[in-house]
Amino acid sequence: MDAKTQARFDARARVLKALAHPSRLFMVDVLSQGERCVCELTEMVGADMSTVSKHLAVLRAAGIVADEKRGMQVYYTLKMPCVLRFFDCVSEVMARSAAEYVEVASIR
Amino acid sequence: MDAKTQARFDARARVLKALAHPSRLFMVDVLSQGERCVCELTEMVGADMSTVSKHLAVLRAAGIVADEKRGMQVYYTLKMPCVLRFFDCVSEVMARSAAEYVEVASIR
DNA sequence: GCAGTGCTTGGCGGAATGGCCAAGCAGTTG
DNA sequence: CAACTGCTTGGCCATTCCGCCAAGCACTGC
Numbered sequence A, B: 001m002d003a004k005t006q007a008r009f010d011a012r013a014r015v016l017k018a019l020a021h022p023s024r025l026f027m028v029d030v031l032s033q034g035e036r037c038v039c040e041l042t043e044m045v046g047a048d049m050s051t052v053s054k055h056l057a058v059l060r061a062a063g064i065v066a067d068e069k070r071g072m073q074v075y076y077t078l079k080m081p082c083v084l085r086f087f088d089c090v091s092e093v094m095a096r097s098a099a100e101y102v103e104v105a106s107i108r
Numbered sequence C: 001g002c003a004g005t006g007c008t009t010g011g012c013g014g015a016a017t018g019g020c021c022a023a024g025c026a027g028t029t030g
Numbered sequence D: 001c002a003a004c005t006g007c008t009t010g011g012c013c014a015t016t017c018c019g020c021c022a023a024g025c026a027c028t029g030c
Helices: A003-019 A022-031 A038-045 A049-061 A081-107 B003-019 B022-031 B038-045 B049-061 B081-107
Strands: A065-070 A073-078 B065-070 B073-078
Touching: A003 A022, A003 A049, A003 B003, A003 B022, A003 B081, A022 A038, A022 A049, A022 A065, A022 A073, A022 A081, A022 B003, A038 A049, A038 A073, A049 A065, A049 A073, A081 B003, A081 B081, B003 B022, B003 B049, B022 B038, B022 B049, B022 B065, B022 B073, B022 B081, B038 B049, B038 B073, B049 B065, B049 B073
Parallel strands: none
Antiparallel strands: A065 A073, B065 B073
16 A cells, blocks of 8 residues: 555545544534534533534534534534435445344344 | 434444544455455555454444455455445545645645 | 623543554464 | 464553543623
């Protein structure tokens, strides 16, 4: 794997890492339906606001969401709706994995 | 976020986490062109075989690849070709991120 | 200005991840 | 059986991630 190839896969992995957390996936899902302020997302996720803010910073750094301050609130929007397509594939993987778990369980 | 929703996003995150590493993405890419034994992948990735083996175990646990022992070698195959679709979207994210980096750099 | 709200950042402890080396294990070959 | 190959597993260390609390910062309103 040469340096150029390495760099390309590093970049891809960075985006996937940004998405690879349940709370962040949930927020992306919520934001696909429209912008939300941090307070709303905090409420929905059910974690400390500082935690949610840091998750949003991760998504922002990856270019997946953008923030805009309006008045006292900061609104986040989904910049990469195409990431939603991930879910279709992931669901497929999940369905098979679940089936295998059942299979393994029944063997035991 | 109720327990059921939590479980769904946990499951999705698990698959994304399995993919969120440069070496693992590279191996998925290689496997999309056909099966490979661990020794070949080790050679291509350029890491210790034990490291590669552990990465493959992560992909296998997520249901993304499958292994089959034939003779002295273990061959891995891609079970979820749909994960390749991720890359199109990731490329798009990368292109925009790169553009922003340039922008930020030029401002400095 | 000062108190209050909304958000971000710093910091800390605990958990998970990733890499290598070494040891173990299965299958092959002499 | 003994030596060898291909792979996996255990263990260790360094690094990163993740959650909360506390502090700081920006804007609003009294």
